[in-house]
Amino acid sequence: MTDTTRRQHPAVPEEILAYYARGAEDARLRDGGAPAGRLEFWRTQDVLRRLLPAAPARVLDVGGGSGVHAEWLVRDGYEVELVDPVPLHVEQASRLPGVKARSGDARSLPADDRAYDVVLMLGPLYHLPERADRVRALTEAYRVARPGGLVVAATINRFAQLHDLLREERYFVPLHRERTDTVLLDGRHPFHDDGFFTVAYFARPDEGPAEFTDAGFTVEGQYGVEGVAWLMGGVEDWLDDPERREAVLAASRHIESDPTLLGASGHLLTAGRR
Numbered sequence: 001m002t003d004t005t006r007r008q009h010p011a012v013p014e015e016i017l018a019y020y021a022r023g024a025e026d027a028r029l030r031d032g033g034a035p036a037g038r039l040e041f042w043r044t045q046d047v048l049r050r051l052l053p054a055a056p057a058r059v060l061d062v063g064g065g066s067g068v069h070a071e072w073l074v075r076d077g078y079e080v081e082l083v084d085p086v087p088l089h090v091e092q093a094s095r096l097p098g099v100k101a102r103s104g105d106a107r108s109l110p111a112d113d114r115a116y117d118v119v120l121m122l123g124p125l126y127h128l129p130e131r132a133d134r135v136r137a138l139t140e141a142y143r144v145a146r147p148g149g150l151v152v153a154a155t156i157n158r159f160a161q162l163h164d165l166l167r168e169e170r171y172f173v174p175l176h177r178e179r180t181d182t183v184l185l186d187g188r189h190p191f192h193d194d195g196f197f198t199v200a201y202f203a204r205p206d207e208g209p210a211e212f213t214d215a216g217f218t219v220e221g222q223y224g225v226e227g228v229a230w231l232m233g234g235v236e237d238w239l240d241d242p243e244r245r246e247a248v249l250a251a252s253r254h255i256e257s258d259p260t261l262l263g264a265s266g267h268l269l270t271a272g273r274r
């Protein structure tokens with residue numbers, strides 16, 4: 001594919017750029033952030049550490065945000081380059097020791113063919129409502145991954161908003177309930193001036209593997225990130241207690257790939273091999 005062809009994809013919607021320009025994503029995932037965000041971070045780290053090849057290896061973190069995951073990957077000995085369309089994220093990630101960050105779109109990566117041992121896409125797919133764009137992004141990941149290279153992508157579950165609003169008792173508000181029920185129909189989450197999120201696509205568990213296959217990958221597994229723990233009362237205190245937190249992570253591992261429970265997680269990770 002030529003550079004000219006890659007530049008033909010539409011720009012990232014302004015609503016998405018504005019949402020992340022607020023700078024809340026970094027705090028959401030780190031210690032001190034929202035409990036569900038902290039659980040997402042620790043569980044994503046837990047799964048990736050079991051999937052990634054041994055360091056040193058070259059990792060491209062696509063849509064890597066402020067570098068929350070890139071930071072610990074560098075500490076673990078990986079060579080990490082980060083690509084993100086949000087200027088604030090690129091600036092924040094560039095400040096992290098050992099992280100190389102630059103602007104870019106998942107659908108037209110500023111990267112050479114077969115250049116990386118691992119490609120992570122922990123954010124882009126759920127901000128691409130059109131299936132063709134998601135497959136295009138995965139095809140780009142395939143292009144820049146080395147033969148035998150690993151690609152791991154995150155999706156937001158179709159039922160994540162329903163579960164989240166029930167947990168927080170916001171589903172009982174008629175407007176929130178109506179909007180949530182509408183998302184369940186086709187997975188499309190629109191922008192609302194007074195909404196909780198931005199333009200997004202919430203996928204059914206079977207959609208990720210199918211899109212990986214269309215992009216040329218061999219699918220190796222799916223992993224429910226938060227399991228059912230994020231929906232339980234008391235999780236805030238559990239995560240603040242190191243021993244209980246480890247027990248929550250261990251419990252989540254038991255059910256992470258059970259097909260009957262994949263839809264309970266807020267996020268899913270799909271892993272494929274080039």
